[in-house]
Amino acid sequence: MRVIGGTARGTRLYGARGNKVRPVLDRIKESMFSILSDRIEDAEVLDLFAGVGNLGIEALSRGCANAVFIEKHHATAASLKLNLERAHVQDRARVLVSRLPGGLSAVSGSYSLIFVDPPFRIDYRLLEELFRRIARNSLLAEGGLLIYRYSPHSSFHPDMEVWDLVEKRDFGDSVFSMFRMDS
Numbered sequence: 001m002r003v004i005g006g007t008a009r010g011t012r013l014y015g016a017r018g019n020k021v022r023p024v025l026d027r028i029k030e031s032m033f034s035i036l037s038d039r040i041e042d043a044e045v046l047d048l049f050a051g052v053g054n055l056g057i058e059a060l061s062r063g064c065a066n067a068v069f070i071e072k073h074h075a076t077a078a079s080l081k082l083n084l085e086r087a088h089v090q091d092r093a094r095v096l097v098s099r100l101p102g103g104l105s106a107v108s109g110s111y112s113l114i115f116v117d118p119p120f121r122i123d124y125r126l127l128e129e130l131f132r133r134i135a136r137n138s139l140l141a142e143g144g145l146l147i148y149r150y151s152p153h154s155s156f157h158p159d160m161e162v163w164d165l166v167e168k169r170d171f172g173d174s175v176f177s178m179f180r181m182d183s
Contacts, residue, residue, distance in 0.1 A: 001013040001014075001015075001023045001024075001052065001054055002026075003057060003058055003061045003087055004026055004029055004030060004033075004058065005033060005058065005061060005062050006058070006060075006061030006062035006063060007061050007063075007088070007089075008057065008060075008061035008086075008087035008088060008089060009061065011057075011061075011083075011086055011087045012086070013052050013053065013054055013057065013083045013086075013087075014052065014079055014082065014083060014086075015051070015052045015076065015079050023051075023054055024054050024055060024117070024149065024174075025171070025174070027171070028149075028169075028171050028174055028176065029054070029055070029058060031169055031171075031176075032055075032147060032169075032176055033058060033059075033062065035167055035178065036059075036113065036145070036147075037062075039112065039113060039145065040059055040062045040063055040064050040113075041062075041063045041064070042063065042064065042065045043059065043064040043065060043111075043112040043113050044064070044065055044066055044067075044109070044110070044111045044112050044113075044141070045059045045060075045064045045066065045067040045068070045111060045112070045113045045114075045115070046067070046068050046070075046107065046111040046113070046114045046115070046139065047059075047067055047068070047069045047070070047114075047115045047117075048070050048100055048114065048115060048116045048117070048118075048130070049070070049071070049100065049116065049117050049118045049119070050069035050070055050071040050077075050080060050095075050115075050117075051071060051076060051080070051117070052076060052079045052080050052083050053069055053080040053083045053084060053093075055115040055117060055147075056069050056093070056115065057083060057084060057087050057089060057093075059113065059115075060084075060087065060089035060092055060093060061087060061089060064092075064113070065092065066092045066093070066094075067089075067092065067093050067094075068093075068094045068096065068107055068111075069093065069094070069095045069096065070096045070098055070100060070103045070104075070106075070107075071095065071096075071097060072097065072098060072099045072100070072103075073097075074097055077095055077097045080095055081095055100118075100126070100130055101126065101129045101130040101133050104130070104133050104134070104137065104139065107139065109139075110138055110139055110140060110141035110142075110144070111139055111140060111141060111144060112141045112143070112144040112145070113144060113145055113146075113147065114134065114139065114140055114144070114145075114146045114147070115147050115149075116130070116131075116146060116147065116148045116149070117148075117149045118150070120150065120151035120153075120154070121151075122156075124154070124155050124156035127156040128156065128159075131158050131159065131162070131163070132159075134146065135162050135163075135181060140180075140181050142181075143180070144180070144181075145166065145178050145179065145180060146163070146178070146179045146180075147176060147177075147178050148176065148177050148178075148179065149174060149175070149176040150174075150175055150176075150177075151173070151174070151175070152170065152172070152173070152174075152175050154175075158179060161182065162181065162182055163179040163180070163181065163182060164179060164180045164181070164182050165177055165178075165179055166178045166179060166180055
């Protein structure tokens with residue numbers, strides 16, 4: 001895993017020893033950030049199920065203003081903090097060690113970009129509650145995007161009465177969709 005663009009381009013990102021990491025492949029990340037290119041500068045980012053920070057650090061490297069990362073595993077969060085230092089973006093980042101969706105109670109304000117990259121075998125009811133809380137707490141700024149990466153076999157689909165699908169890209173074993181809040 002590495003940062004592929006911006007000021008930290010080429011920086012290798014490391015994971016916690018023994019944890020299963022499901023990294024976002026470079027081609028997926030390149031496609032995602034190509035779509036987001038005009039939205040990154042000065043964006044406020046929320047990175048959920050952050051892992052070692054692959055998506056949020058990429059956004060920080062490309063010029064987002066700040067990023068909040070939520071990761072439940074202490075060892076992975078420690079690796080995330082080290083990766084932020086390696087990329088020299090730690091001064092614009094905050095790492096919260098918490099389970100989701102409960103960890104959302106520790107964040108306030110609204111975010112122009114929210115990355116949701118859960119484990120592929122996650123209980124769909126947890127995702128339903130997560131998306132419900134994001135909407136109810138107005139965590140996604142007006143005009144902002146929620147970027148959700150998932151398995152093509154996922155049984156969870158966001159409530160289309162609340163979320164508008166803007167973009168969907170299928171990479172075989174991984175899919176990402178971008179959503180806006182329905183006005």
